[in-house]
Every structure is written in structure tokens, then in C-alpha cells.
Amino acid sequence: MEENNIASAGNFIEKIIDEDIKNNINNGRIVTRFPPEPNGYLHIGHAKSICLNFGLAEKYNGTCHLRFDDTNPAKEEMEYIRSIKEDIKWLGFDWKKHEYYASDYFDKLYEIAVKLIKEGKAYVDSLGPEEIREYRGTLTSPGKNSPDRDRSVEENLDLFEKMKNGEFEDGKYLLRAKIDMSSPNLNMRDPALYRIKRMSHHRTGDNWCIYPMYDFTHPLSDAFEEITHSVCTLEFEDHRPLYNWSVDESGVPSKPRQIEFARLNLNYTIMSKRKLLTLVEKGYVSGWDDPRMPTISGIRRRGYTPESLRDFASRIGVAKSNSTVDFALLEHCLREDLNVKAKRVMAVLDPLKVIITNYPEGKTEMLEADNNPEDESMGKREIPFSRKIYIEKDDFMENPPKKYFRLSPGKEIRLKHAYYVTCTDVIKDPDTEEIIEVHCTYDPESRGGWTEDGRKVRGTSHWVSAAHAFEADVRLYSHLFTSENPEEATGNFLDDIAQDSLEVLKGCKLEPSLLKAVPGESFQFLRKGYFCADSVYSNPGAPVFNRTVSMRDTWAKLQKAAAKKM
RNA sequence: UGGGGCGUCGGCAAGUGGUCAAGCCACCGGUUUUUGGUGCCGGUAUCGUAGGUUCGAAUCCUACCGCCCCAGCCA
Numbered sequence: 001m002e003e004n005n006i007a008s009a010g011n012f013i014e015k016i017i018d019e020d021i022k023n024n025i026n027n028g029r030i031v032t033r034f035p036p037e038p039n040g041y042l043h044i045g046h047a048k049s050i051c052l053n054f055g056l057a058e059k060y061n062g063t064c065h066l067r068f069d070d071t072n073p074a075k076e077e078m079e080y081i082r083s084i085k086e087d088i089k090w091l092g093f094d095w096k097k098h099e100y101y102a103s104d105y106f107d108k109l110y111e112i113a114v115k116l117i118k119e120g121k122a123y124v125d126s127l128g129p130e131e132i133r134e135y136r137g138t139l140t141s142p143g144k145n146s147p148d149r150d151r152s153v154e155e156n157l158d159l160f161e162k163m164k165n166g167e168f169e170d171g172k173y174l175l176r177a178k179i180d181m182s183s184p185n186l187n188m189r190d191p192a193l194y195r196i197k198r199m200s201h202h203r204t205g206d207n208w209c210i211y212p213m214y215d216f217t218h219p220l221s222d223a224f225e226e227i228t229h230s231v232c233t234l235e236f237e238d239h240r241p242l243y244n245w246s247v248d249e250s251g252v253p254s255k256p257r258q259i260e261f262a263r264l265n266l267n268y269t270i271m272s273k274r275k276l277l278t279l280v281e282k283g284y285v286s287g288w289d290d291p292r293m294p295t296i297s298g299i300r301r302r303g304y305t306p307e308s309l310r311d312f313a314s315r316i317g318v319a320k321s322n323s324t325v326d327f328a329l330l331e332h333c334l335r336e337d338l339n340v341k342a343k344r345v346m347a348v349l350d351p352l353k354v355i356i357t358n359y360p361e362g363k364t365e366m367l368e369a370d371n372n373p374e375d376e377s378m379g380k381r382e383i384p385f386s387r388k389i390y391i392e393k394d395d396f397m398e399n400p401p402k403k404y405f406r407l408s409p410g411k412e413i414r415l416k417h418a419y420y421v422t423c424t425d426v427i428k429d430p431d432t433e434e435i436i437e438v439h440c441t442y443d444p445e446s447r448g449g450w451t452e453d454g455r456k457v458r459g460t461s462h463w464v465s466a467a468h469a470f471e472a473d474v475r476l477y478s479h480l481f482t483s484e485n486p487e488e489a490t491g492n493f494l495d496d497i498a499q500d501s502l503e504v505l506k507g508c509k510l511e512p513s514l515l516k517a518v519p520g521e522s523f524q525f526l527r528k529g530y531f532c533a534d535s536v537y538s539n540p541g542a543p544v545f546n547r548t549v550s551m552r553d554t555w556a557k558l559q560k561a562a563a564k565k566m
Numbered sequence: 567u568g569g570g571g572c573g574u575c576g577g578c579a580a581g582u583g584g585u586c587a588a589g590c591c592a593c594c595g596g597u598u599u600u601u602g603g604u605g606c607c608g609g610u611a612u613c614g615u616a617g618g619u620u621c622g623a624a625u626c627c628u629a630c631c632g633c634c635c636c637a638g639c640c641a
Contacts, residue, residue, distance in 0.1 A: 458602090
């Protein structure tokens with residue numbers, strides 16, 4: 001079974017792992033980890049990393065840890081931990097018992113720092129932030145040694161302990177690695193290992209007033225957990241020598257290997273926690289879970305499925321070149337998933353009244369409708385039909401252009417699952433000339449939407465019975481930004497915010513079965529798109545719908561192209 | 567100007583010296599269709615540039631060019 005897919009190559013990380021397994025590194029054991037800092041909500045970019053790390057573990061029969069990189073209490077909160085766990089689970093991954101926190105390692109980390117001091121590999125520095133910067137040198141010129149660099153081991157030990165015991169104010173001292181102030185890699189110019197920061201930590205409370213830095217904590221956490229492949233994003237490439245330094249000098253036997261890949265960029269949106277936070281704080285969106293947000297919680301509320309996201313992650317691949325993926329690919333994955341899963345229903349978003357003049361007044365009949373033509377097992381349902389119905393306003397045109405095969409005077413169309421109708425009359429408001437009603441006759445022989453004479457009826461419209469439909473709000477969304485690469489033009493992404501990314505439609509007419517829609521449940525509103533009941537605005541018996549994504553619309557595309565030519 | 571990376575179709579991305587340079591999305595045709603949806607069929611690149619090595623190079627060498635990252639006591 002495994003042998004027949006030699007041709008299916010796999011990404012460059014899998015090649016590295018294959019090679020490691022071949023060379024019997026770590027006895028073939030594979031352990032990865034997803035290490036978020038709990039300082040915000042997860043977004044689609046994180047989903048790529050989650051799918052990658054958990055996916056590697058699955059593929060190689062290994063394990064994937066969830067580890068919170070919580071070494072900076074200034075930005076971290078319990079709420080973020082809760083949401084991160086929720087989002088990973090929703091995506092369909094399970095870290096089982098492997099839930100870890102960098103803060104759980106604070107004691108061990110401290111001990112290793114002491115060991116480094118004893119070995120003369122770390123020192124306590126009294127230089128201030130500005131001085132540190134000056135001493136560091138620049139990209140093109142080497143740095144110079146701090147006057148404290150040769151402080152005695154005893155003094156360093158004493159000072160570090162006092163740092164820990166809270167005897168100094170914040171920022172007074174810094175524990176630094178003693179590496180090389182003239183290294184061409186700035187990360188190696190005696191990087192900070194510990195800073196003094198009096199701040200309550202969400203898990204360790206006030207136990208500590210010194211906190212370890214990322215470059216010290218992360219590699220060692222990986223080593224403690226015996227991670228074999230530590231996958232991170234490209235900007236950490238420069239940190240790899242320091243990562244290895246930390247692991248090697250710590251004396252921990254485990255030797256995790258850091259591998260870097262390109263983070264995900266998507267056009268028409270942003271993928272930076274800082275910028276997303278700005279959108280929330282400045283009120284451009286209703287929250288982290290606003291359906292327009294690229295956060296996992298946002299797109300979940302919007303109606304995206306975990307399967308579509310995982311499919312997306314596998315299709316975009318994993319490589320090292322900075323790239324921007326077309327949002328249309330995500331939408332494609334979504335539609336493909338929803339197409340086979342979503343129940344078809346009829347909803348008229350912009351209603352136009354139609355009277356079927358030869359249909360008996362007061363009569364109601366139930367018509368049978370497929371729930372999903374892609375999947376017969378989803379069964380059928382009954383929908384009510386009567387003399388007065390609604391169709392979509394743009395499914396009627398008094399003076400239609402060529403190739404318009406919806407309703408127009410004298411033309412016959414099919415009402416989905418119902419009858420053929422022919423337009424006989426157009427009623428207008430005498431003052432405004434606005435079309436307020438259309439009259440049709442129906443062919444009783446066409447019940448169900450076809451006739452025995454085999455006559456071709458090209459257009460098919462969805463509809464709802466006026467007496468049986470209920471009204472609801474439907475919320476339409478489009479890209480939050482007007483440009484593919486927000487910020488590119490002016491340097492400020494806020495300049496590219498779309499003014500009309502949310503459109504709330506009131507009084508839409510929905511078929512009765514939708515009254516029972518459960519928050520989060522997805523439907524295909526026939527010919528209009530995929531929609532789901534909103535989890536925040538819906539009330540029992542009064543659902544509010546989000547448009548998850550529209551249908552592909554070849555006709556609209558043709559119209560747009562034609563308009564452009566004129 | 568130092569260091570680390572990356573450059574293959576409009577967007578992703580395979581390809582690691584040898585049949586027509588995979589596949590997906592997008593786009594354009596056609597076809598099917600009780601969703602102008604879905605499905606199906608077909609179309610679209612000589613590989614950043616310039617040299618070189620070789621019978622043969624996207625794949626090796628050289629030199630250029632372009633883009634990204636690094637000077638937090640953030641991660």
C-alpha cells in the first residue's frame with residue numbers, strides 16, 4: 001500500500017524527514033509541535049501551520065504537541081488559550097495529552113541559565129536598552145563587547161539570583177548569552193536570555209519577575225519535549241544558529257531540528273495579528289469572529305467548513321518562497337465541499353411579486369423537491385405552491401438583452417420543482433414606473449417542472465410561495481479590502497478598507513423549512529450561493545443568514561464583460 | 567555596503583542532467599444540466615538575465631538583476 005506512491009513526492013519538509021528516517025535519526029520517531037503564543041486569535045495562516053504539523057505527525061505515525069509559547073505576560077491572556085484550543089479542535093486535530101506550556105518549564109530554564117553562567121557562557125549585563133543597541137553595531141559593522149562581559153562567574157551568579165529574587169527594578173539588568181559581538185548574524189551578538197519584567201503571568205502569577213526570551217525558551221522547550229522537527233516560518237531562519245546554540249549548550253540530549261517554510265499570504269486580506277487587532281479595536285469589524293475576518297473563528301461563523309480549510313492547506317503546498325495565494329482557491333475548496341453537503345433550499349433575496357392568474361385562489365399544493373441532486377441519500381422535502389409567489393427581481397426583465405433566458409413578457413420559464421409559467425402582464429407603479437408585479441399563466445401539465453411533449457424551457461427560477469414564506473435578514477459579505485495587497489498603495493492598510501463589505505438585506509423571503517435552521521447549519525440557497533444561520537444574530541424561530549460564498553456566476557461575468565466593452 | 571533566504575504559466579506548485587516542463591486555482595472555448603450551479607472535454611509557460619560546461623540543462627558552473635527577512639530587554 002505504501003509502495004505504490006513512490007511517485008507522490010511530498011514537500012521539501014517531508015523529503016528532509018524521509019532522509020532522517022532513512023538515516024535512522026531519532027530511531028525513526030517523529031514529533032512535531034504547534035507553538036502559538038496566546039496573544040490573539042488564530043487565523044488562516046495558522047491553519048496552514050496546524051495542518052502541516054499535525055499532518056506530518058499523522059503521515060509519519062508520530063505525535064504533534066500543542067505548546068503555548070507564553071513567555072511574555074504583557075500580551076498573553078487565558079481567553080486566547082481557550083479560543084486557540086477551540087479552533088484547533090474545530091479544524092479536526094487532536095493533540096491528545098500533549099498540551100504543554102513554556103511557562104511550565106520556567107524552573108528548568110532557570111537552572112540551565114545558571115549552568116550557562118557557571119560555564120562562562122552567559123553574563124549579567126547592566127547596559128541600558130539604548131546602549132545595548134549601540135554596542136550591537138549595525139548590519140554592516142561589528143558590535144563591541146559590553147564592559148560587563150567579563151564579569152566573574154560568582155558575581156554573575158549572585159546578580160542573576162538577585163534578578164530572580166526581585167531585588168532590581170525592571171530593565172536594570174539583562175542576562176545575555178556570551179557568543180560573538182562581531183558575528184555577521186546579529187542574532188548571535190550576545191542575545192538576551194532573560195529580562196526583568198514585573199508583570200503577572202496568566203499561569204504562574206507573580207512567581208517570577210524575570211522571564212526567559214524566545215530564543216532561549218523555544219529551542220529548549222522543543223528539546224525537553226523531544227520534538228524531532230521544529231517547523232517554523234521563514235523569518236526565523238536567521239535564528240537557527242542561535243536555536244542550535246541554545247540546544248547544544250544546554251546539555252539536554254535531545255537535538256530537535258528547526259526547518260523553516262513560507263508563511264501564508266492571501267490576497268484581499270491581511271494575516272497579521274497586530275493589524276487584525278487594529279480592525280477589532282477601531283471597530284472596522286464587530287469582533288475577532290466577524291464573518292469577514294480571516295480568523296478561524298470568523299470564517300467558521302461565516303460558514304466555512306474545516307474540511308475545506310484542510311483541503312486548501314494541502315493544495316497550496318509547502319515551500320520556501322514568499323507567495324500570495326489567490327483567495328479564489330479557498331472559495332473553490334469551500335464550494336466543492338459544500339456542493340456535496342449543503343441542502344438545497346429556495347430563498348428570494350430581492351423579491352418581486354408574481355401572480356399566476358390562472359391558478360385557483362386559495363389553493364395550496366405541496367411539491368416534491370430534491371434536497372441535493374449530488375446526493376440522493378439526502379432525500380426530498382415538500383414545498384408549498386400557490387397563486388401568489390415571489391421570484392428574484394433580476395429574474396425578470398421587461399426588455400431583456402440577448403441570451404437572457406429568464407422571465408420577460410411573452411416568455412416561458414420553469415419555476416424550479418413546480419410549473420412552467422409564461423409572463424402575460426407587467427404591472428407598474430403609475431408614478432414611478434417601477435415594476436411592482438408581474439402576471440403569469442401556468443401550464444397545469446408541467447407539474448414538477450417538465451412536460452411530456454418534451455418542449456425545451458431554458459430558464460429556471462427559484463421562488464417561494466408568498467403566503468407560506470417567512471421574512472428574514474440575510475447578510476452579504478465581500479472582501480474587507482479593495483485591493484489585492486492592502487497597504488501596498490499608501491503604506492497604510494486602513495486606506496484600503498472597503499466601505500461596502502457588509503450588506504444587510506431585510507425582508508428576504510425564505511421557504512418555510514428554513515425556519516428550523518440551526519445556527520451554523522449550511523444551505524445552498526438555490527442559484528444564489530451558500531448560506532449559514534448566524535450563530536450570534538439568530539434566535540429560535542428567527543434565523544439570520546450569512547452568505548458564506550456566492551455561486552459561481554457565469555451570467556454575471558458575461559454581463560460585466562459586456563458592460564466593459566460598451 | 568554585512569548576513570540569511572527566494573526567483574518555473576495571471577496565482578500557487580511539481581521537477582534534483584535525457585520522452586511533449588506535472589497538477590490545482592483563475593481565465594477562455596465547447597458539452598451536459600429542472601441551479602446561467604455541478605460534472606465532463608479542450609486551450610494557454612522553455613523555466614529572472616547573460617555567459618559557460620555537456621551529445622543533451624529549469625536542473626551543474628560563473629557573473630549580474632530582482633524580491634523577502636535581520637540592528638525588541640516581542641514571538
